[in-house]
Amino acid sequence: MKKKSINRYIGVVAMCGILLWGCEEEAANNAPPEKGQASASVSETLLVNGQSAEFIDESGQTVKRIWNFEGGNPKQSTDPNVEVMYENAGEYKASLTLEYESGLSELVVFPIKVLPDLEPRIGLDLLESDSGFHISIGDEVKFLDQSIGEPDQWEWIFEGATPLSSTEQNPSITYNTLGDYDVTLKTTRNNPDGSTEMVVMSELIHVNSIIPVVANFEVDKKILAPGESIAFTSKSLGSPDVFEWQFEGGVPTTSTSKNPSVKYNNSGWYNVYLKTYKASRPENYDEIDTLVVYVRAEDQLCTASPNLLACGNFDLESEDISEWVAGTSGSVIDRMPKLSYSPTLGKDGSGAIIFEFDGNGAPVVQFYSQQFEVKAQGDYTFSADLYAETLPATGGNPMVVEVSLISNHSGNTELYKSWQAPAGMKDQWYRANVIKTLPPGKYNIAFKVYNGAARWRFDNVAVVRN
Template sequence: MDSIRVKVTEVNCSGPESPILIYDSGNIFVEHDPQYPEHLSFEFLGIEMGPTGDESACYFIRESALGNTIGKCYKIEYWQKNECDSTYAFSYFQVDDQCPLITQSISVSDTVVCAGDCISFSTGSFWPISYAWSFPGATPDTSSEQNPQNICYPTPGLYPVTLIYENCFNRDTITKTDYIQVLPAPLPNGPAQNETVLILGDSAILEACATGDSYAWSPPTGLSCTDCPSPVASPAASTTYTLLVNADGPCTDTCTYSVLVGTPPIAGFSPAQSAICEDECVGFSFTGSGPVDSYSWHFPGGEPATSTGAAPQGICYPAAGSYPVLLVVQNAFGADSLLVENFVTVTPQVELTGEAVQPFSLAFGDTVQLTACATGGSYAWSPPDGLSCTDCPAPVLVATVSASYTLEVSNGGAVCAATCEYPVTVSFDERIYLPNAFSPNADGINDVFTAYGKHHRVESLQIFHRWGGMAYDGRGETAAWDGTSKGLPAQPGVYVYLLHYTDTRTGEMEMKSGEVVLVR
């Protein structure tokens, strides 16, 4: 047994007003006819459904079952549920053969277009089952949609539009002659967006992106003409031009031209230092002019040997020698390169052959030969005081003052050098002598009493007898007592002396006193 339900709804032919329920059978169990599952007869309901035209979609309603059906349209729905619990639902719009098909109109988004434009169509047809549009001269030229979109007309002219629509009982055709007017448009012959790169001072011809009857370029800055198809552009700065092409009517085409103006870069570079030692590293910096879009450095003999940075650092050279450097810079306007031969000088390291610190303790006036702590190409001693030479490997030092001497041994200026220290301490021993006796007897031996020795200058010499009186008072470097007092020979005996002198090594004033015996 099948479970069947049938509903009939009336709808006014003239428009989709609120439907009126005509009949609802509810669920009824009926015998299933396996030969005609889609075409069931419900005579006990006073309704007959049977095929007319398209068997899969169209049914009619017998007038005797529903009374007067002229001018009325019906929507018939029925549901069938079989013994296997499968459900089938069918819904149809049914138009009585006395009810005319109502069509409102054909509408289009624009009836006047330019060649190459696309438009959309729509219809107000009421309850048709199928649509057949025809668009001569368009792409696509047919459609089965109710509201076709993107119908394009590539060629100027006047074109008709035809719509054929139908349902179970009716078929109608609408044709609009010369409905779409397609106007001429500029003929494209290039891209709509263009870019040109110019070196400052150069020029370029700008070709129109389309062919038309008139041309309008803007802005006029740097253009040889503004109403021609191919002006010469020579702007002083980057400029974006707009071209409006007209084709003898309202149809136009617009294009843009970006003219980039600039200068190519100039390569230039400098290192942190151009002379280094073996296994040392150096950095480089760009000193040219830009702007620069890309850098390509090459360092033969260096590690790493290439770089793409603006200021590469840590380029190391493991072996002594002279090496070139190459830089290539580039931007949108061109490129430049700079190759400098023997730009980086790498010298051997200096290795110590002796102690780095060699101290000395000397008496004033002593001499000693200083030995270099390393072997190299050049020697530099400092300070120079007391040294026999300052650029030799083994100078002789005359000790005059305590000092710390420094030796720098190098193979390439101050870059590859070893430094050694020579601390020298100078002692100042007293080196002045006064005799303890003298005999002024004109024999040429010990005839006068004075100070003897080095590194002193006598300021004064005074002699006193045992009663405290002064027997002699001499001044200056020539002061010496000849054994007389007040012009007369002094008596033999013991006398006291007081000596003031300057130590010429230090410049300090010193004093010395003692006894001297005058012998006759």
């Protein structure tokens, strides 16, 4: 390998200084000690995993040397010449500490970069299906080089496209003919190893007649505190390239970015609107207007995570029921195996808490939500959607549920009995809704079920300050 010298000097200056006994006369009569001369080199600083580099120290007037090779093998050495092998890709530091006859020391550092094996990868700024990417005839496609190993040359071949080939790193290509087409990418890395690799993606592009645009998006979170931001990501179909966002209560209130980030400073529920289409076909647009963002007021409930079930500031449930408590009323019988979460059995197809009540050996079961905290006294509206799905063992018995606010589920004490579903409630949704004045404190929501066997669903649980 070609040897590349890298000499770095970090001078360590010895100063007599002003000490209590002084040393001006001594400094005048004695010349400063010679530090020594650092002369170290490394054969290559850019490698491929599995390659080695040779480190050489030719420094003069040294009494001690210590090499340290981060990420290398060996890790350390005191030899003047060391061959070090790097197995894993990454960026590392190799350092040489020198001690001279004068008593001074110096540190020489070499940055080492190790590349992984070259692997061509093709990316597209489109939504992918199981069979590849679907576009409309006449669409322009932006291809993205996502190759591993930092190639410096690209050779693209686009079957059925215009142009048919490109040497750009991220070319834009148009498809004007219906069909299914391959895409080939050959990448070359001249430095350090001159390797070449190629990948062929068979029938990667499916060119169809005009595909209708379908607006859709996702968010990284739906519940946040004032001053926090939400990342919106378009998941629209039909390869749109124009995005017109409106954010009620957000900063900014509008955006034309594909994936904008928006801050919300004030508590409340807010709608988000998205209209999207292709600039070449503006008549083929779609729009979506949905209530998506809840910003919780800091002086209301929920001092922990907004992911708490029944925490009061939102009507969404979480899959995490680890802090729920379920047991037979008046005993310590564990009923948690009967408690679960379903992402689909809630009202309007949303998620819900599910409790299987078989009625065997436990005529009454009470279970409790995760705890929430009221920080300011006031009137709070408690609400929940309830559903009793009858099971074969019901046998015509009436099914009853009571919903209460309790303090720390201590002794099953019901501080506020909020609502009782009508006896005989079967196979239909009921809405519990009541206003209570709550002083500051920590609470749980309790659900007490008894009588007929049923699969109870509890959805949209909320306690909100009025």
